[in-house]
Amino acid sequence: MSVDKTTVAKIARLARINVPDKRLEPLAAELNGILNWIAELDEVNTETVQPLASVTGHALPMRDDVVTDGDRLNDVLSNAPEGASGFFVVPKVVE
Amino acid sequence: MSDLVKGSTGDWEVVIGLEVHAQVTSNAKLFSGASASFGAAPNENVSLVDAAMPGMLPVINRECVYQAIRTGLGLKAQINLTSVFDRKNYFYADLPQGYQISQFKDPIVGEGSLRIVMADGNTRDIGIERLHLEQDAGKSMHDQHPSKSYIDLNRTGVALMEIVSRPDMRSAAEAAAYVRKLRSILRYLGTCDGNMEEGSLRADVNVSVRRPGGPLGTRTETKNLNSLRFIQMAIDYEVVRQIEIIEDGGEIDQETRLFDTSTGRTRTMRSKEDAHDYRYFPDPDLLPMVVSQDEVDALAAALPELPDEIRDRLMGEYGLSAYDASVITEERDTARYYEAASEGYDRKLVANWMTVELFGALNKSGKSLDDCPIAPEQLGALVGLISDGTISGRIAKDVFADMFETGKSAANIVDEKGLKQVSDSGAIEALIDQVLAANQDKVEDYRGGKDKLFGFFVGQVMKQSGGQANPGMVNQILRSKLDRV
Numbered sequence: 163m164s165v166d167k168t169t170v171a172k173i174a175r176l177a178r179i180n181v182p183d184k185r186l187e188p189l190a191a192e193l194n195g196i197l198n199w200i201a202e203l204d205e206v207n208t209e210t211v212q213p214l215a216s217v218t219g220h221a222l223p224m225r226d227d228v229v230t231d232g233d234r235l236n237d238v239l240s241n242a243p244e245g246a247s248g249f250f251v252v253p254k255v256v257e
Numbered sequence: 258m259s260d261l262v263k264g265s266t267g268d269w270e271v272v273i274g275l276e277v278h279a280q281v282t283s284n285a286k287l288f289s290g291a292s293a294s295f296g297a298a299p300n301e302n303v304s305l306v307d308a309a310m311p312g313m314l315p316v317i318n319r320e321c322v323y324q325a326i327r328t329g330l331g332l333k334a335q336i337n338l339t340s341v342f343d344r345k346n347y348f349y350a351d352l353p354q355g356y357q358i359s360q361f362k363d364p365i366v367g368e369g370s371l372r373i374v375m376a377d378g379n380t381r382d383i384g385i386e387r388l389h390l391e392q393d394a395g396k397s398m399h400d401q402h403p404s405k406s407y408i409d410l411n412r413t414g415v416a417l418m419e420i421v422s423r424p425d426m427r428s429a430a431e432a433a434a435y436v437r438k439l440r441s442i443l444r445y446l447g448t449c450d451g452n453m454e455e456g457s458l459r460a461d462v463n464v465s466v467r468r469p470g471g472p473l474g475t476r477t478e479t480k481n482l483n484s485l486r487f488i489q490m491a492i493d494y495e496v497v498r499q500i501e502i503i504e505d506g507g508e509i510d511q512e513t514r515l516f517d518t519s520t521g522r523t524r525t526m527r528s529k530e531d532a533h534d535y536r537y538f539p540d541p542d543l544l545p546m547v548v549s550q551d552e553v554d555a556l557a558a559a560l561p562e563l564p565d566e567i568r569d570r571l572m573g574e575y576g577l578s579a580y581d582a583s584v585i586t587e588e589r590d591t592a593r594y595y596e597a598a599s600e601g602y603d604r605k606l607v608a609n610w611m612t613v614e615l616f617g618a619l620n621k622s623g624k625s626l627d628d629c630p631i632a633p634e635q636l637g638a639l640v641g642l643i644s645d646g647t648i649s650g651r652i653a654k655d656v657f658a659d660m661f662e663t664g665k666s667a668a669n670i671v672d673e674k675g676l677k678q679v680s681d682s683g684a685i686e687a688l689i690d691q692v693l694a695a696n697q698d699k700v701e702d703y704r705g706g707k708d709k710l711f712g713f714f715v716g717q718v719m720k721q722s723g724g725q726a727n728p729g730m731v732n733q734i735l736r737s738k739l740d741r742v
Contacts, residue, residue: 176534178348215341215545222544227283227320230290231304238300238308238410248299249398249407252350256399256406 163201164194260428261469264500269466271496272473273432274424275488277439278417279449280393280457281324287392287416288315288358295455299409307414309353314542321416322548324448325365325390326556328418331442331563332385334369336553340389342543345535350408351395359419361537364389365546371422371442372565373434378579383435384423393417418449424463424473429489429496436460436485437587441564445589459483464495466503474499475509479516479523491516494523567592575604584612590626597633602640610640614654618661630664631657639667647671648678651724680727682734685718688726689735692717703739714739 165173167186170193174181181189235248244251261268286293289306306313329336341363344356366388374380395413397406420439426432440458443449451458460483465476477499479491494516499509514523564586571582585595585608599607615636619629639657642648648656648671659670671677679685692714693700703710718731 176346176536215539220544222546223316224319224322225285225290225316227285227318228290229285229292231285231306232291232302234303234305235300237305238303241310244405246407248301249401249409250300250350251402251405251407254399254402254404254406255350255397 163197165190165197260431262466262496262500264504266504268469269496269500270469270471271427271429271492272424272465272467272476273426273428273492274463274476275422275426275432275435276461276463276478277420277422277436278393278459278461279328279420279439279443279451281321281390281416281418282447282449283318283320283324283416285318286414287318287321287390289414291414293415295457297411299407300411302411303413307353307410309355315358315540317543317546318416321390322365322546323552323556324416325388325418326548326553327446327560328420328443328448329366329369329388330553330557330560331446331448332366332369332371332388332420334385334388335367336548337363337365337367338550338553339363339545339547340365341545342390342540343537344540345391345537347535349394349397350406351397351410351413353395353410353413357392357394358540358543359391359537360389363545371435371438373431373438374568374579374583375430375434376580378583380579381425381431383425383431386421386423388418388420391417391419424465424476429492432462432492433485433489436488438564441587445561445563447561453483453485456483460488462488462491462495464492464499465509466496466499474503475511477509477512477514477523479514480526482516487516487518490521491523494521498523561589564589564592571595571604571608575599575608577605577608581608581612584616588626594626594629594633598637598640600637602637603644606644607637607640610636610657614657618657622661630662631660635660635666642667642671646678646680646727648676649724649728652676652678676725678727679722679725680730682730685722685726685730685734686738688718688721689714689731689738692721693738700739711735711739 167190170186170190171181239245239248239250242250261270263269281287281293283293285291286304286307289304291304291307292302294302306315326336340360342358343361345359345361346356348355364387368387369385370382371385372380372382393412393415395408395410397408399406401407422435426435436458440451440453443458444451449457453459459481462479462482463476464479465474467474477495479495482488482491495514502509513526515526516523568582568586571577571585572579577585586592595608595611598611615629615631619625624630639653639660642656643650643653653667656667656670656676659665660667663670696714696717699710699713703714714735715728715731718735719726719728
């Protein structure tokens with residue numbers, strides 16, 4: 163598996179990362195280096211091996227259905243560049 | 258098949274599949290301890306997890322998982338004991354994480370089915386492909402400011418069930434019946450309040466057209482429809498639009514469309530090239546979710562009786578028509594009212610009075626069953642008075658109107674107004690004699706062969722009695738008197 167310049171540009175756009183044109187080729191080369199390295203795993207036969215999600219053997223911890231949080235408007239909005247009447251305010255987004 | 262649509266070049270078959278988003282009824286959100294309630298002040302029900310502050314980790318709410326399992330059981334679906342949460346990546350201002358936690362490859366609920374009943378009493382089974390749990394997004398308001406949008410994250414992270422049907426529906430009416438039935442099941446189970454106006458239940462509609470029996474056509478998806486009427490309007494519009502394009506030699510673009518409620522039309526929402534490139538991958542913050550068969554069995558054992566089961570019982574044991582049984586069982590409260598009202602009385606007659614008179618009166622007065630002035634036992638008692646001949650069906654309608662107005666019992670009203678049906682044969686005979694004496698000429702005509710005049714005599718006698726004569730007895734006595742030559 164490998165990626166080309168066009169794919170890198172597409173991934174960058176989907177991730178909203180601004181990559182100048184001249185960085186696309188070098189990035190593709192770097193990403194291919196990583197992909198090739200990981201591709202070494204293909205040499206191992208994993209046909210009968212179940213995917214492993216965790217080495218700890220823990221199950222997903224669950225919470226009771228109790229309201230324990232919220233009502234902390236100041237904390238929630240504290241990092242917002244702009245707020246008004248309790249709302250986040252952002253540049254207009256309309257579909 | 259009657260559901261085919263006529264085009265200028267022949268018949269078309271409509272193929273519809275629905276994705277319904279149902280908000281899970283729970284106290285707290287899916288992955289945080291903030292309240293899931295509706296109607297709080299802006300950003301009041303928001304935790305740092307919901308606001309996606311760095312370092313915050315999601316912890317799943319067990320009750321939301323159970324609600325999804327209950328719903329799966331109600332849809333007779335396979336419950337997957339192991340399921341996986343994935344990240345669905347996209348950027349929008351009301352989704353602070355930059356991804357929605359959803360389930361992609363391994364949903365908690367697999368295949369099931371749901372039975373719809375059409376107005377003619379025919380039933381069809383619609384396949385359910387899957388049900389998965391996911392986070393709801395926040396709310397954007399675009400009309401507060403000329404160049405800004407206002408964002409409220411109260412809904413962000415509330416648990417949703419996305420319920421995906423098979424493309425098994427063939428008309429807008431079937432799609433509406435499907436949503437109505439799904440809503441009914443969710444409300445019986447108590448897993449979603451089904452409130453479409455508040456957005457607790459909304460549907461994405463996939464529509465395509467094809468030649469009957471031919472290969473599937475290209476489909477469009479119309480998003481976020483929040484009423485049964487809009488669902489039907491959007492489907493009808495799409496069907497006409499697609500047939501026109503194809504018959505004019507064009508092709509359908511596979512795309513997402515929006516329904517404009519003011520014009521009743523759909524329009525393109527997203528361009529194709531970015532569509533559905535969500536780059537799903539398993540959420541590294543969440544281990545695979547495992548539930549035990551014991552937990553599932555316990556949830557199954559505690560499920561309430563569902564509309565189909567009650568409907569079968571009403572039809573099988575009480576002999577109700579398919580239509581009456583469906584109408585009565587759509588809402589749990591209605592089914593309960595019916596069972597209480599009909600207990601000890603003529604079950605079919607009570608069903609009739611409920612679906613015609615009671616629903617009619619409620620509709621007309623804008624009331625719901627919750628604030629119905631007539632208690633179930635009172636409606637039953639009214640029907641009892643008809644069955645035992647105390648009052649006629651005609652009089653009962655007046656009594657009913659009075660009951661609805663005043664909340665008094667039928668027996669009281671009948672007593673107060675002296676509406677008791679006259680079943681005394683002597684009294685009826687006297688009335689009939691009066692009528693016959695006053696209409697000698699017609700009696701001659703009748704005996705001369707004008708059979709149709711019989712109805713005239715019945716009408717006259719009933720009129721004389723103020724509607725209170727027992728119609729059966731009037732018929733019988735009148736017949737014996739007239740036919741005695």
